[in-house]
Amino acid sequence: MDLLLILLRVVHIFSAMIWFGGAIIGSFFLSPTAVALGKAGQPFMEHLMRRRRMGIFFPIVAGLTVLSGVALYWRDSAGLQAAWISSPSGIAFTIGGLAAISAFVGGFVLVGPSVAEQTAVQTELALGDGVPSEAQRQRLERAGRRMQLANRIDAPLLLLAGLTMAVARYL
Numbered sequence: 001m002d003l004l005l006i007l008l009r010v011v012h013i014f015s016a017m018i019w020f021g022g023a024i025i026g027s028f029f030l031s032p033t034a035v036a037l038g039k040a041g042q043p044f045m046e047h048l049m050r051r052r053r054m055g056i057f058f059p060i061v062a063g064l065t066v067l068s069g070v071a072l073y074w075r076d077s078a079g080l081q082a083a084w085i086s087s088p089s090g091i092a093f094t095i096g097g098l099a100a101i102s103a104f105v106g107g108f109v110l111v112g113p114s115v116a117e118q119t120a121v122q123t124e125l126a127l128g129d130g131v132p133s134e135a136q137r138q139r140l141e142r143a144g145r146r147m148q149l150a151n152r153i154d155a156p157l158l159l160l161a162g163l164t165m166a167v168a169r170y171l
Contacts, residue, residue: 012068015061020158027151055115088171096164103157110150117143
């Protein structure tokens with residue numbers, strides 16, 4: 001029995017389920033609801049990010065998914081052997097891995113800065129009169145557009161990663 005392999009697979013699959021589930025819930029339910037609620041949605045999103053630490057939790061889960069996936073890929077490919085990588089299973093795992101890594105990078109490039117910008121503006125508003133200036137409104141809109149772009153990119157990439165991982169061993 002290979003305990004390291006079992007541990008890597010458990011970490012990989014468990015963290016991937018949480019990451020994908022969070023992406024779906026965020027993309028299809030949380031973000032649209034916060035946008036629809038307008039100003040009233042901001043305290044809810046702030047609570048998720050600051051109090052529930054969603055902005056810290058999901059990068060950790062995504063990082064665990066990618067790191068454990070890289071370790072599994074290394075093991076399965078026997079140290080990146082071209083024969084395995086070019087096999088049907090290897091190609092599927094490569095496509096899935098690249099999709100997940102792209103979603104991970106997209107999260108850091110789009111989601112992280114957007115959340116930071118939204119949080120900064122909300123802090124400024126809390127310290128002031130609560131009425132956003134034109135510059136603050138523009139910053140919030142720009143951050144919102146980046147989040148929408150991330151939602152359109154990351155969820156499909158994670159779906160592709162999950163589907164290719166699910167079938168790769170059987171190709």
